[in-house]
Amino acid sequence: MAKDKKLVDKVYVNDVEADLVADEQFSIENNTGNDLVEDRFKDFEFVNKHTKTLKEFIVNDEINIVDINKLAELNGISFFIPIGWRSLLISLVKELDESGWDREVSCIKEKFAQLRFHADQADEDIIEKYEQLSEITCETCGGKGKIRYDTWNYVACRAHYLENRGLVLVEAGGFRISETYFQWSDVVSMEFEGLDLKEDFHRYLKIKVKNEVQIQCNLAYNPFNIYKESIGYGEFLKQIPGNYRELNYEYINRYYSEAAYCEICGYKAVYNQQCECCEAETWLSYSKGSVYREKVEYLTYAQGNWVKDNGEFYASKQDQYPKNPDHRIL
């Protein structure tokens, strides 16, 4: 999808080093000729510029991502990781080196929003530690993040998550998901995934479009998913025409027929005690669980989460929802 493309561009291809990383034409055969190796890195400053074998490879506090490129190449592999994970990877290599690793590595990549590093002779505990760290490190900026669910999973801090957050907009005769417009008549079926009526819960909406539409719009997947974390999701559900056999309209009518104002962010975006805008649960929902806080205390806490990092950025981005004029930050 267009959205996938945009995110991938943003995360992976943003500077000359990333291009270097993405260059996959160097195979194992190429690595036997050292001229080629040096040529490829000639415009970069790095510790191992003149290193010719794995044995000579220097690991110290000055190594950078180009050193890691060289390490990969000396191992006969190419690698592809998000920009935000570079310092993690460099720290991993340093720590493995201190533990007496032989510098042999067969795979460095991202999979399912996690850094993967395969090295038979390396300390597994160290690798595991960094794999876990990657799950809480923003792929774009390296800040504190968490795994986000969209058309695919990725790790993002709050600011980058909001920037990349899914958006579904109802328009005349159909709807738009990021840049891609669909007519209602393009859609073959819609169905909730993970629908649990006892828990009033579902994970996402699965949509299948006509095959020719998939080709036309260059969609990687069909069916594809719209996650309930997407902006505009509640409004979208409300306006789906009533002719999709697999869709549970009763569930939509019960929980998505009318949004309520959120006491935390002030926007009209609360469906089923969960705010689509600030993504916090309402006081009512919170107080049903184990209550640690009084209402005012909870609201203050949740509002703190909402405005903490980039208050203005969040507020200015919420033009999808009407705002309660009486709302105030406590």
Ligand SMILES: [Zn+2]
């Ligand atoms: Zn970030």
Ligand SMILES: [Zn+2]
């Ligand atoms: Zn809210």
